[in-house]
Amino acid sequence: MTTTVQDQDKQQHAGNAAIERAATYYRLKADVEDFYYHEADLLDDRRFRDWLELLTDDIGYFMPIRRNVKFGQQAARENTKRGEGISWFDEDKWTLTKRVEQILTGVHYAEEPLSRITHMVSNVQIKGARPDIEAARELDVTSRFLVYQNRVEYETYIFVGRRNDTLRLTDDGWKIARREILLEQNILLAKNLTTFF
Amino acid sequence: MPLRNDFDQLVDVKGGFISREIFVDADIYRQELDKVFTRAWLLVGHESLVPNPGDFYTSRMGEESVILCRDKKGEIHVFLNSCRHRGMKVCRYEQGNTSLFTCPYHSWTYTTDGKLQGVPLHRTLYDGVLDREANSLVSVAKLCNYKGSIWATWDKDAPDFITYLGDAKIHLDQALDCRDGREGGSEVIGVHKWVFPANWKFAAENFLGDTYHNPSHRSVDLIGIGPSAAAGKKGRRDDELEKAQHVWISFPEGHGVHSAIQPEANEYIESFLDNPILEKYFRHCFEERKRRLGEGARLLPFVGTIFPNTSYHGRQPRGLCAWHPHSPTSTEGWRFFLVDKDAPKEAKEYLRRYYMRYSGPAGMTEQDDMENWLYATAASTGTVARRYPFNYQQSMGAYVTDHPLGGDVSTQVTEQIARGFYRRWTTYMQGGDWHELLGSPAGSRQAAE
Numbered sequence: 001m002t003t004t005v006q007d008q009d010k011q012q013h014a015g016n017a018a019i020e021r022a023a024t025y026y027r028l029k030a031d032v033e034d035f036y037y038h039e040a041d042l043l044d045d046r047r048f049r050d051w052l053e054l055l056t057d058d059i060g061y062f063m064p065i066r067r068n069v070k071f072g073q074q075a076a077r078e079n080t081k082r083g084e085g086i087s088w089f090d091e092d093k094w095t096l097t098k099r100v101e102q103i104l105t106g107v108h109y110a111e112e113p114l115s116r117i118t119h120m121v122s123n124v125q126i127k128g129a130r131p132d133i134e135a136a137r138e139l140d141v142t143s144r145f146l147v148y149q150n151r152v153e154y155e156t157y158i159f160v161g162r163r164n165d166t167l168r169l170t171d172d173g174w175k176i177a178r179r180e181i182l183l184e185q186n187i188l189l190a191k192n193l194t195t196f197f
Numbered sequence: 198m199p200l201r202n203d204f205d206q207l208v209d210v211k212g213g214f215i216s217r218e219i220f221v222d223a224d225i226y227r228q229e230l231d232k233v234f235t236r237a238w239l240l241v242g243h244e245s246l247v248p249n250p251g252d253f254y255t256s257r258m259g260e261e262s263v264i265l266c267r268d269k270k271g272e273i274h275v276f277l278n279s280c281r282h283r284g285m286k287v288c289r290y291e292q293g294n295t296s297l298f299t300c301p302y303h304s305w306t307y308t309t310d311g312k313l314q315g316v317p318l319h320r321t322l323y324d325g326v327l328d329r330e331a332n333s334l335v336s337v338a339k340l341c342n343y344k345g346s347i348w349a350t351w352d353k354d355a356p357d358f359i360t361y362l363g364d365a366k367i368h369l370d371q372a373l374d375c376r377d378g379r380e381g382g383s384e385v386i387g388v389h390k391w392v393f394p395a396n397w398k399f400a401a402e403n404f405l406g407d408t409y410h411n412p413s414h415r416s417v418d419l420i421g422i423g424p425s426a427a428a429g430k431k432g433r434r435d436d437e438l439e440k441a442q443h444v445w446i447s448f449p450e451g452h453g454v455h456s457a458i459q460p461e462a463n464e465y466i467e468s469f470l471d472n473p474i475l476e477k478y479f480r481h482c483f484e485e486r487k488r489r490l491g492e493g494a495r496l497l498p499f500v501g502t503i504f505p506n507t508s509y510h511g512r513q514p515r516g517l518c519a520w521h522p523h524s525p526t527s528t529e530g531w532r533f534f535l536v537d538k539d540a541p542k543e544a545k546e547y548l549r550r551y552y553m554r555y556s557g558p559a560g561m562t563e564q565d566d567m568e569n570w571l572y573a574t575a576a577s578t579g580t581v582a583r584r585y586p587f588n589y590q591q592s593m594g595a596y597v598t599d600h601p602l603g604g605d606v607s608t609q610v611t612e613q614i615a616r617g618f619y620r621r622w623t624t625y626m627q628g629g630d631w632h633e634l635l636g637s638p639a640g641s642r643q644a645a646e
Binding site for chain 1: 394
């Protein structure tokens with residue numbers, strides 16, 4: 001079976017699962033959690049341009065479509081692949097910036113009036129650190145999200161899933177260099193995906 | 198339940214008013230499932246989803262789950278996804294390859310050509326009684342592989358698919374044929390599936406040449422997301438049709454399209470400026486297509502709906518949509534994204550990214566469509582709202598019937614297409630025969646005979 005980018009990701013995450021749970025790990029984890037809480041604030045406070053600043057210029061932002069597959073085929077076929085075919089999102093910074101610009105036109109009717117959105121982040125774990133945990137410049141981090149969206153009067157959506165991030169330390173602090181969003185749905189049960197995850 | 202005459206009152210195409218009831222009423226919806234969706238030709242999928250013997254892809258027809266599958270001999274079938282014993286879905290995977298569909302409930306098994314094969318304890322429990330042939334998976338009555346797209350109907354009396362398409366055929370062809378003018382040759386590179394709270398007809402009608410809703414896409418046009426956006430062009434696509442004569446056509450079978458005819462000179466209009474490889478490739482396709490099709494190359498597609506619930510986007514983006522009824526006020530949208538199978542890798546890579554940012558629930562353009570369809574549906578369910586029909590009086594009478602493209606052809610934005618669609622919808626709801634469903638006046642056949 002051909003090895004996919006996602007499989008490589010999984011191997012990478014699995015391979016680093018055993019970072020020693022010592023003070024350095026927990027200090028770094030606290031930094032990462034703070035970073036995520038800040039990110040959630042920016043999104044929920046609708047400071048979208050500031051949110052874009054948290055993304056590296058070479059960010060890959062990816063949300064596959066999840067499929068119902070036979071047991072044993074999950075690794076190979078459950079998720080659509082980054083870099084091929086159609087997913088919910090497989091984007092770069094240009095496209096994400098366009099999405100922000102669109103909301104800011106004030107006439108993007110799917111977000112006008114703006115939705116009320118809360119991002120919750122939990123289960124944060126550092127799965128990989130490069131070059132190492134002591135002098136980490138890049139981290140592989142897994143987490144769970146729960147995004148609550150209420151729009152206009154009665155429209156309510158709950159998006160739950162996992163995120164696999166690569167964070168990179170820059171002169172301006174941590175930034176997101178890569179994000180894979182695994183929404184736990186097959187057929188999308190929302191009319192739109194107008195929020196960021 | 199509405200009677201035959203009631204539908205004539207609900208759908209007043211002469212006056213240009215259509216009752217909101219047909220978009221929200223549960224009884225009418227139940228009747229649609231029976232009278233429209235078990236008779237009309239419906240899009241099921243694409244051959245590229247099942248390239249090899251044993252490949253299957255689960256799809257929908259109306260509200261019901263069906264299996265599109267290629268049997269051991271390579272023949273394509275469409276079956277109702279329900280065991281003949283107690284109805285359990287025999288396949289709950291989206292796609293795969295198998296030699297048998299095994300029902301999880303009592304383990305009846307079916308071969309990929311739909312035949313009942315395994316019945317546990319057959320000899321003890323069913324010997325001499327159970328007729329396997331008569332208990333095959335329920336098959337569609339007719340199936341058509343049209344240039345790779347797979348269509349089916351439950352009605353054995355339905356005309357063949359080409360007859361059903363009528364003069365809408367060459368417009369659908371523009372979506373299915375290669376960019377350089379060769380016939381067919383497309384493949385599906387991915388499928389969107391999502392549920393939105395609106396009646397299915399809002400989506401179908403949106404693609405029936407409702408060019409009038411363009412202002413709802415103002416946000417995306419302001420920022421520019423097309424294939425020349427980075428080069429500074431605003432809008433959501435390249436304006437290949439800037440010099441063309443746009444045409445809006447209502448066909449007697451209920452289909453409707455918005456296409457365009459390029460001027461006689463048919464000169465290339467620059468597109469895909471954001472990527473030199475693509476710019477070169479599409480310029481080449483344009484020249485090749487012109488060489489192959491001659492005069493015919495002047496016709497270019499925009500959008501259209503094949504009655505009742507299949508829509509297409511012809512060029513930017515390019516794909517087929519099935520608007521599956523889910524309830525009176527909700528729809529399951531499926532979008533099959535198309536590229537030329539033999540397009541260069543760079544073209545496929547660029548197009549898939551463009552399709553994703555444009556289309557569906559995560560697409561910057563179509564998110565605004567969904568907002569419109571939802572709140573138009575929601576605001577039409579009220580007791581008072583239902584007393585006031587929708588206005589369909591746009592461009593009344595502004596069409597010709599002697600255009601070489603056939604149908605009612607308008608050169609201005611028009612709801613003639615929507616009026617034609619609902620006129621035909623009424624014929625289905627009134628149980629018309631196939632002669633009438635293809636657009637001949639009631640009783641004309643008897644008169645002719």
